[in-house]
Amino acid sequence: MKQNTLKAAVLISGTGSNLKALINAVESAGLELNIVRVVSNCEDAAGITHATAANIPVKVISHTAFPDRQSHDAAVTKVLQQDQAELIILAGYMRILSEDFTNNYCGRMINLHPSLLPLYKGLDTYNRALLSGDTQTGASIHFVTAGLDSGPVISQVKIPILPDDDVASLSTRLGPLEHKLLVATVELFCNRKVHYQQDSVLYLGHALEQPLQLKHDGSFF
Ligand code: GAR
Numbered sequence: 306m307k308q309n310t311l312k313a314a315v316l317i318s319g320t321g322s323n324l325k326a327l328i329n330a331v332e333s334a335g336l337e338l339n340i341v342r343v344v345s346n347c348e349d350a351a352g353i354t355h356a357t358a359a360n361i362p363v364k365v366i367s368h369t370a371f372p373d374r375q376s377h378d379a380a381v382t383k384v385l386q387q388d389q390a391e392l393i394i395l396a397g398y399m400r401i402l403s404e405d406f407t408n409n410y411c412g413r414m415i416n417l418h419p420s421l422l423p424l425y426k427g428l429d430t431y432n433r434a435l436l437s438g439d440t441q442t443g444a445s446i447h448f449v450t451a452g453l454d455s456g457p458v459i460s461q462v463k464i465p466i467l468p469d470d471d472v473a474s475l476s477t478r479l480g481p482l483e484h485k486l487l488v489a490t491v492e493l494f495c496n497r498k499v500h501y502q503q504d505s506v507l508y509l510g511h512a513l514e515q516p517l518q519l520k521h522d523g524s525f526f
Pocket of ligand 1: 417419
């Protein structure tokens with residue numbers, strides 16, 4: 306690993322398939338990323354096994370052990386600081402974050418969200434797209450700011466919604482594309498091509514007017 310390889314922490318709550326995609330990309334596809342820590346707020350998160358199999362240090366910080374959101378986030382922050390994580394990747398981390406936490410990591414924390422933001426912040430995104438009669442859905446990666454799922458959007462991938470689609474079929478089709486979106490977007494950070502500036506995304510030094518769009522082969526256009 307090169308000396309200036311980006312140090313990242315990945316925060317999860319569940320299956321961890323996106324964490325696994327990042328680990329695979331590091332191990333087999335030359336992604337220059339040093340995953341220094343995985344944090345889970347759920348001790349039974351299946352994704353923890355992906356981290357341990359790859360010898361990545363794991364810290365379980367159960368939110369149920371803390372009196373409030375702020376003290377839980379402070380415990381997470383302490384770990385991330387000890388690890389000197391430069392990029393915080395929320396990959397299925399199902400927690401609303403305190404303002405202290407989002408302020409502390411402003412410009413250094415990204416979240417994967419299963420909708421075409423700004424549509425459908427929060428939960429139940431596929432169902433809401435179906436109920437609205439949308440003709441497409443997708444996933445977005447955005448910088449995390451104080452508002453829920455509201456920070457500037459870096460990248461997206463889109464799929465059409467077909468007449469017979471339901472939540473399960475959308476999730477099946479979108480899952481592998483989310484993995485590609487996360488790997489390709491994290492690679493932009495590894496190559497220092499993306500930065501945060503005053504509530505916008507700087508890509509190659511210029512403010513993005515639209516999120517980068519991922520082709521289904523895993524590259525951006
Ligand atoms: C992903 O589909 C991601 O978009 C979603 O959780 C899933 C995690 O899957 N994130 C959110 O809903 C965040 N609001 P994984 O645990 O298999 O990576």
